[in-house]
Amino acid sequence: MIFALAWSQVRAHPGRLLAIVAAVVLATGFLAATATFASTSDEGLRLTAAAPLTTADIVLDAGDTVHDPHWYRAAAGVPGVRSVDPQYARTVSVFGGARRGSANVQSIPATPSVRWFTVDEGTWPTAAGQVVADRRTLTDLGVGVGARLDFRQGTGAPVAVVVVGSADLGFRPLTGSDYRFYAAPSFFAGDTPPAALLTVTDRDRLPATVDAVGRAMPAGVTATDAVAASDAAASRFAGGNTQLVVLMLAFAAVALLASILVIANTFQVIVSQRIRQVALLRLVGGHRRQVSRVVLAEAAIAGTIGAVLGAVAGVGLGYLGAGLLDINGGGLAINPIVLALCVLTGVGATVVAAWAPARRATRVAPVRALQEVAEALPAPVRGGRRLVAGLILLVLAVGVLGLAAVGTSLPLALAGGVLLAAGLLIALPLGIALLLSPAARGLERFGVAAGLAGSNLRQNARRTASATMAVVVGAALITGLAVASASGRATVEADLEARYPVAAGVHTDGAAIDARTVQAMAGITGLTTATVATATATFPAAGKPTPARIAALPAELAGRVAPELSVSGGDPVLLVPGAYLTARGLKDGAPLTVKAGGRDLRFTARGSRLADTTGQLLGVTSGEVLTAAGVRTVPTAVWGTASSGFDRETLAGDVNAVAARDAAVEVGGGVTEGGDIMNVLSILLGLSLGMLAVTVVIALLGIANLLGLSVIERGREMALLRALGTRRGRLRAMVAVEAVTITLVGTVAGIVIGVPVGLVGVIAAVGRQAEPVIMLAWPQLGLVLVAAVVTGVLASLAPARRATRIAPAQGLVR
Structure with missing residues (x-):
């Protein structure tokens, strides 16, 4: 029923x-x-x-204590074992094509039935200098099957390989590397495999075979059913x-x-x-x-x-x-x-x-x-107890959020956010309802249509406040995310600029840098570069002297990244990592003697981040000092600075493209850091814009319903207005003013709430790692306000059309 x-x-x-x-x-x-x-x-x-x-029957796992490269061979003699394939893996730097980066190289089982993917172009690798690449890897590198690449493991010499095949694996594993390659076991000559894959002749006897293999293995090796593994x-x-x-x-x-x-x-x-x-x-x-x-x-x-x-x-x-x-x-x-x-x-x-x-x-x-x-039904504005309860929760929320900001505690910030949400849901509707009266009086100054709109808002304040809450919630979330994203990005940028005076650079391990690389770095847009020479030096250490390199900066570059080197009087300044001073028990400004070019050079040691973040250096000084001392230097690096607010992603890509053509250099500077954080912040900003779209739709529906009810309830009033000569356009304007006022009030309230919440979130999340930088996302905030006006106008269309269809006579006889 x-x-x-x-x-x-x-x-x-x-x-x-x-x-x-x-x-x-x-x-x-x-x-x-x-x-x-x-x-x-x-x-x-x-x-x-x-x-x-998934294609094996038994998996052997060698612990860290196993160092015999041939430990897996004992499994081949166990009855019931058909094949044994060692599993190798290397992390290398790959050079060639349009980019360079870190690559994970895995071995391909020699037994065809154990291979878990197929080659869709080319062939399987059969020699040490051949590899198969993931299709996405080839796309990112800008090469294809048949291309020649260089692999380098650690600081070793580059090894040339040829891409003989490609495979579309359909997913990208989280290996911590940019690219994926697969090679024959001969590629890993001399390595100790961390695992091995076995197949058996009789799967019905698999448990017994697993036990037998386990007993035959050396200490530290475990045998497991492949399904369980x-x-x-x-x-x-x-x-x-x-x-x-x-x-x-x-x-x-x-x-x-x-x-x-x-x-x-x-x-x-x-x-x-x-x-x-x-x-x-x-x-x-x-x-x-x-x-x-x-x-x-x-x-x-x-x-x-x-x-x-x-x-x-x-x-x-x-x-x-x-x-x-x-x-x-x-x-x-x-x-x-x-x-x-x-x-x-x-x-x-x-x-x-x-x-x-x-x-x-x-x-x-x-x-x-x-x-x-x-x-x-009447809906009076009342609820003093609810207002008091909501205000108490808001006071508690402000206190907790303040503690979270001071203590940089993300859990406290989350707890404060929960209290804030509860307090706002209780108190804010009543607060908005009370504020609608002065807002209505303000609208009366803008003409008859606006005055009538304000009168209706004041008459149905409680109901209007309920509709406004949906706008407040969405605007607060969007504002908080946008401010958190902008402030987080500004904080990361400022921290990276402080920690990395050199925005981008490339350096060798001591050999002279290729002139073509120097020229290519100088051609990068937005990067001001200088060639840096280094010299071999011996630093005093706690146990024995430590060989290292010191950089000799040209005067122009020193003025940009290390002005302290130009201090006159006394010993010349040598910038060293702060960790070195701490380990030696030296204070900043202490004298330090370094041997270079067969001479003892006396410096004033200063702790500097420049020596921490520019490659394999233990000291930085001015070029004039080493030249005057007759110390021979070799140009081994190119350092570059960029203006504040540069596009980090673009610069990193340009430097990467240069380094891809020179396997002898490594990339350094600020562009090597912060990429993951920036990606997360970009995702956060994108999600906030997506949430803006969802909120606009939800708010549009709610406000349209509210205005629709208002038109129904005020049918006689609108009919009387029409009878007195009010034009349809003025009725439309009246409804539109109501809608835009609701959305603007809700949006402004949401912005007022969202800005401090977003800032507290950033301070709590990164306050311990870096000095927070407050940055309001003005473009996003402006977009939110524009969206509020557009939403109000769109929400008023259907109710306004209904209002203009009320005939004067029809309304009066109702």
Whole structure:
């Protein structure tokens, strides 16, 4: 009976529930997308770790104490073992093509059946100088099959290799390296393999064979069933995406909260539209409980439709997100239980949001059915106790956030954020409702349309404040993320500039640097370079003298990165790492004697980050000092400085391209650091813009519903205005002013809340590692305000059109 009546209402007026369904779709879609992304990416990461083990029967793992390069050979003599393939791995620097970087080289089993991928172009490597490359690696390097590359392990000499094949593995393992290559076992001559893969002749006797192999192995080697080893390797990668998933869950929670606010306001609109119908139901004998159940049943129906649609959309978006990050190699993975919980959460949130409007519906008196005009239920501004409780929570939140900023504690910042959210949800609607009166008086100065809009806002202040809360929540989150991203980026940039006076540089291990490399570095846009010469020197140490190199800076470069070298009088200055002074027990400014060029050179030692971050140096001084002392120097490096605020990613790419053509140099300077942090901050900013789009949609629905109700309730007023000569354009302007005022009030409140929260988050997260730099994201804040105005105008279109269709005579006879 209850659900039948509710379903009939849904079928008769589907447009009324459209906003509710849309809000539930967005919230549930966010939850389902997060769940799908987590499970799909987790499966992809598991496949990454377990793939090389899935084709074997037994896995041998050699501990750190095993140093015999041929330890695995004993397994070949165990009865039941068909093949034994050692597993090697090296991390090398790769040169060639358009870029250079770190590469992980793994061995390919000699036994074809144990290879876990196929070559889609070219052939398998058979000699030490041949490799197979991942297709993405070749694309990034700008080369193809048949290309010649140079590999260098550590400080060893470069080794030339030829790419004889490529493979599309479909996923990128988290190896800590930029590129992936695979080589024959002969490539790893002299290495001790950390593992070996075995196949057996009879899988039915696998447990017994595992035991026999284990007994035959030397101490420190363990034998494991390959299935168990695969599961163990996969479990180590499980949760590798935890931080991103937590961030997405936070966004989902905010979307759910904003949706609940919109749903509650929409049901309030629906109940107000059906006052006479509800009163008639009471008049013919309907109980209060039945009225409430009908409203809640409608909520359950709308919530179910929206949750199912949102779950379907969320699954697709979650899988797409995992694909964009190259961690969907395991295919689409869905946990049915988690997906069902997402749907139930959407339905439950809808029912909870409808509970207060349903309760208000029970207060409709039966006699209201006999009235000629069904007036809206009054919503006075009251709730002093709630306001006091909310203010207490806000005071506590401010205190906790202050402690988090002072103590640079991220957990305290999170706790303060929870208290702040609770306090705002309780107190802010009442605060906004109280502020609408002065806002309405301000609107009266801008003409008749604005004055009428302000009057309506003041008349329905409590209801307007509820609709505004969805805007506040979204604006606060977006502002906090944007400010955190901008301040975090500025903090990282300032810290890197302070720690790395040299923005970018390349250096050899002591040999003269190639003139072509010097010229290429000088041609990089935005980089001011200078060639730096070095000399071999012997530094005093705690035990015995330590051979190292000192750099001789030309005067022009010294003036930019080390002005302290130009101090006149006394011994010349030698910049050394602060750690060296500490280890030697020396104070800054202490005398230090260094042997160079067969002479004892006396310096004043100064601790400097310049000596810490510019390569394999233990001292930096001016070129004039070494020249005057007759010390022979060799040009071994190019250092470059850049103006403040340079594009770090572009500069790093340009320097990398230069270094790719010279295997004798290593890259140094500030461009080698901060890339991962900058990527995270970019993702954070991108997510904030995505959240802006979601918030705009949710807020648009909520405000459109509020204005729609306002038009219905004020039908007589608008008809009278039309009868008195008010044009349709002025009615549209009145509705638009209401909408824009709501969005602007909510956005300004959100910005006021979000800015300090974002700053506290940055201070708590990086305050211990660097001096925080406060940077407001003015472009993003401006975009938020523009979005508020646009959202208000768009939300007013449908209600304004409805208002202009009210005929003067029709409105007056209602």
